Amino acid sequence: MGRRTSTLVAGLVVASLTLAGCGGSDTEEKKDDGGAAPGFANGFVVEPDDSGEPTRGGQLEVVTYSEARVLDPVQTIANGSSGGTEMAAVYDLLVRYDQDSETYVPQLAEALEPNEAQDEWTLTLRDGVTFSDGTPLDADAVVWSLDRYVEKGGGQASFLTHAVRRWTAVDARTVRFELSSPWSDFGYLLSTGPGMIVAKGSDQGEAFTPIGAGPYEQERYTPQEELLLTAREDYWGGAPALESLRFFPISAESGRLDVLRNGEADMGYLREAPTAQEALEDGLGGFMEIGSISxxxxxxxxxxxxxxxxxxxxxxxxxxxxxxxxxxxxxxxxxxxxxxxxxxxxxxxxxxxxxxxxxxxxxxxxxxxxxxxxxxxxxxxxxxxxxxxxxxxxxxxxxxxxxxxxxxxxxxxxxxxxxxxxxxxxxxxxxxxxxxxxxxxxxxxxxxxxxxxxxxxxxxxxxxxxxxxxxxxxxxxxxxxxxxxxxxxxxxxxxxxxxxATPEWNAWGEDVHGIVPSIDSIMLFDGAWKD
Missing domain, CATH: 3.10.105.10 (Dipeptide-binding Protein; Domain 3)
Structure with a gap:
């Protein structure tokens, strides 16, 4: 949610979004743009061209706002500025927020369905999904990971236990969530830290080992230098097109734009208005998200x-x-x-x-x-x-x-x-x-x-x-x-x-394709590729 991550915007398309609380919405959109900086937008900055056959191979270079020192959803805030995208590559998300339908849709899970009162939700898992260590991602694994998240005090643990009274493995592929009160946007919780399912093997050594069911796994991490993730051939959705993802941090906003400009980075996280305006003038694409108090x-x-x-x-x-x-x-x-x-x-x-x-x-x-x-x-x-x-x-x-x-x-x-x-x-x-x-x-x-x-x-x-x-x-x-x-x-x-507000912008050029945004500036790379 945490955690966060938002934008300055003109021509903002504010669709009928609800509060991630109960009920839907049919109130009018706000029509005044408030004098926002021209060119900023909520959504894709440039409509992506993901047509054609994905090019296989290669490494995506990603310059980050901060360094994700531990890829543990308990220890690291699950949003795009602080490691959420890196963790989603390793663990995937049970569900993701779909920008087009403005709803939460299955990602790693097969389905998420509420009862009529929306105070009980049933999660159905895909058959045959495994973690990178070969163990099954079944209902028991989901329950164990959620229990661990609460016991170890994950960033959204207090809200998770406030909103959900209990979660139970009904059978190997089914988890039932009983809510404290009706909530139409319960999927939000499963699209952030709690929805990043950690394998039991992660906690078996002296230090935490990131073991997930996502499209990539950790190859190496060098503090203050880089995090390298490599593709899983046995990912449930098929082997990713990109062979690897390399994340490296640069604290200075101008430095991140510089490496995007000179080609050292394919994708970068920008959040300061002046730099973002420069990047817009450069013609960079990517995805912005709008929020308040960013x-x-x-x-x-x-x-x-x-x-x-x-x-x-x-x-x-x-x-x-x-x-x-x-x-x-x-x-x-x-x-x-x-x-x-x-x-x-x-x-x-x-x-x-x-x-x-x-x-x-x-x-x-x-x-x-x-x-x-x-x-x-x-x-x-x-x-x-x-x-x-x-x-x-x-x-x-x-x-x-x-x-x-x-x-x-x-x-x-x-x-x-x-x-x-x-x-x-x-x-x-x-x-x-x-x-x-x-x-x-x-x-x-x-x-x-x-x-x-x-x-x-x-x-x-x-x-x-x-x-x-x-x-x-x-x-x-x-x-x-x-x-x-x-x-x-x-x-x-x-x-x-x-x-x-500030522009929370995952920026990339026209040679990058197939990146899918979720919520809180988290990007998904399972279908990503570059020319």
Whole structure:
């Protein structure tokens, strides 16, 4: 879901997407493009030409935003920016999100069917599918992998156990899921981390070994250099056309575009508006995904952090001049918003976020100082990548009486460690990533007090209640009403500081074919090939 991952868009085709909550939707599309950057689009940037006979052989070179150090869905966030695509190549997905039908369709599984009430779902597995170690992927294997995901605390484990009361192997090819309440988009869970089925053999050695039923298997991994995956001849869907996939990380956005331009990479992950605009002008294709809060400040609510004080969090929101931030960090090309849903979302909220108000921010800071706050706060980001944001925030927050220290780490992977392991931060530039079709699960995982993915440690019983109410909403009108209340409560507690959306773009050239997008910027390579 996690985890995230979104875009700035004009000419946006916002179809009738639901919240990944209950019920369908027939509300009108939002017609105002909000002045989004021209040329950005939700979906394929250039309509792919996948006609003709696939060329067999060759290696696809993929430059990544961050390094997937362990291909374990428990340990690695399953989205396109942090290893989700790499893991999908090894494990496949039980189901995937289909962009054309806007539904979840079978991938590794043969079928996923609900009962009439949509509170019980039956997963049917394909016959004869095996993991790369030769063991069968049957119902017992699915149950074991899901149990492992929960026991070891996977990123979406808390939402999985909230949404699903139990899963049971009915027979060798059938798994029954009994939900806590009706949910029409249950397939979402099986298209992300929980739907990446890990073989029992993965845990039998001293270190984790990635063993999956996907089209590729891990050949080697060299930290900070490369991850090499090689094709499985016995993949259930037939041997992939590509012999291998090579992933290598480059932290700097400009560096990723450079290797796409000079041919060192066939595919790359881009997410900054100015660079994406350059790539559009270069004629690159690929797939973009739109969501909300894909650019913002993760705030640490834990004791000892400056942002543990709700007054400081509200002061930050009042101090954030997103137009200034946009000019100084995105050349004025970003889609900015301090609301939980950006202006390209189909959910057009009437409830306004906290307004830019320097005087209100100053008063909140002074009140905190009167109670002993020392006026200092830290900003953490990635060296070079986050420095423009850090300096901009330093200036804006000094105007309200805050002294900002800047702390830059070498890579996104190091930043992930500080957020999820050491929890050493006050505020950090971070992507929430909330597609319209997954607002309910994403809100739950990111800010519900019981969610493991709540990396800021926010805990607000009223916001918890509203998120749960959102999941129980059965119509678009009910969902809209609850979202209005969530925005109002967000203004009170400020669990996270939204800044807007960014282009989450898996970019590739015209010589790459057959890549299939799913959700959360995860790409599938089982049918991929290149000229």
């Amino acid at each position: 650019r913002g400040l993760l705030l640490n609510h834990r004791e000892g952090s400056a942002t543990a004080d709700g007054r400081i969090r509200q002061a930050l929101m009042h101090a954030l001049d997103v137009d200034v931030i946009n000019q100084r960090t995105a050349e004025g090309k970003g889609l900015v918003s301090t609301g939980i849903l950006n202006e390209l979302s189909r959910w057009d909220l009437e409830t306004e976020p906290l307004a830019h108000d320097v005087e209100a921010a100053k008063e909140l800071v002074e009140a905190a100082k009167a109670d002993g706050f020392d006026g200092t706060i830290s900003f953490k980001g990635v060296a070079k990548v986050s420095e423009a944001m850090g300096v901009t925030l330093q200036g804006l927050l000094s105007d309200i009486g805050l002294e900002v220290s800047l702390d830059y780490v070498p890579s996104v992977t190091d930043l992930v460690n500080d957020i999820y392991v050491t929890r050493d931060f006050d505020m950090v530039i971070w992507s929430f990533g909330m597609p319209d079709r997954a607002v309910y699960p994403e809100l739950y995982e990111k800010v519900h007090s019981s969610a493991r993915g709540n990396s800021g440690g926010s805990a607000d019983p009223e916001l918890d209640r509203l998120i749960e109410e959102l999941g129980a909403a059965t119509t678009p009108e009910e969902q809209q009403e609850v979202l209005e209340q969530i925005q109002a409560q967000w203004n009170e507690t400020v669990p996270y500081a939204p800044l807007g």
